[in-house]
Amino acid sequence: EVQLVQSGAEVKKPGESLRISCKGSGYSFTSYWIGWVRQMPGKGLEWMGIIYPDDSDTRYSPSFQGQVTISADKSISTAYLQWSSLKASDTAMYYCARRGGSSSGYGMDVWGQGTTVTASS
């Protein structure tokens, strides 16, 4: 079964660092781009950026450039999203998703279950 499994919920204080993960299985992890999506409470989906795990080619949305770092470790089929200094406004659900191939026309065809991040003092 093709799936992306994300790390568990996180509660941090503003100013702290954080890294959340997204582990792929059931397919060739290095052959598909992995994207990250933010959803703030009660709000819509926001595109953050995308990485190609085979060579770590990374593209950021201008809105998130410099605010987060996307990385991947292909040896363990895992992508990461990290913050060096969290803000209260980073409180949100974060999803990873696989960009499909020809069978889904490059839409995001597999999604992780989401990771809730809460940054509160």
Added chain:
Amino acid sequence: SYELTQPPSVSVSPGQTARITCSGNPLAKQYAYWYQQKPGQAPVLVIYNDSERPSGIPERFSGSSSGTTVTLTISGVQAEDEADYYCQSADSSGTLYVFGTGTKVTVL
């Protein structure tokens, strides 16, 4: 960057047809994708390449495109179709995506 605009809400009676539009300049040249998100769940891809349906998605979901507007149509709406729907497209590089503003579909 660019924006994709959707109506905030659409209401429809069971068995009727719901149509959700998504407008934005890039749609004239780039494909659109549609996602369904139910409360507390991750989004699900329901339409790709403007009008193609992934395996497992019911036939009542269809998509179309005209100029800078794409439309998701749900024919014979069922109670289980009540959800938020988002369009998405990418720039010419195929890696800078944007989501639409989202539409809440309510089944009366």
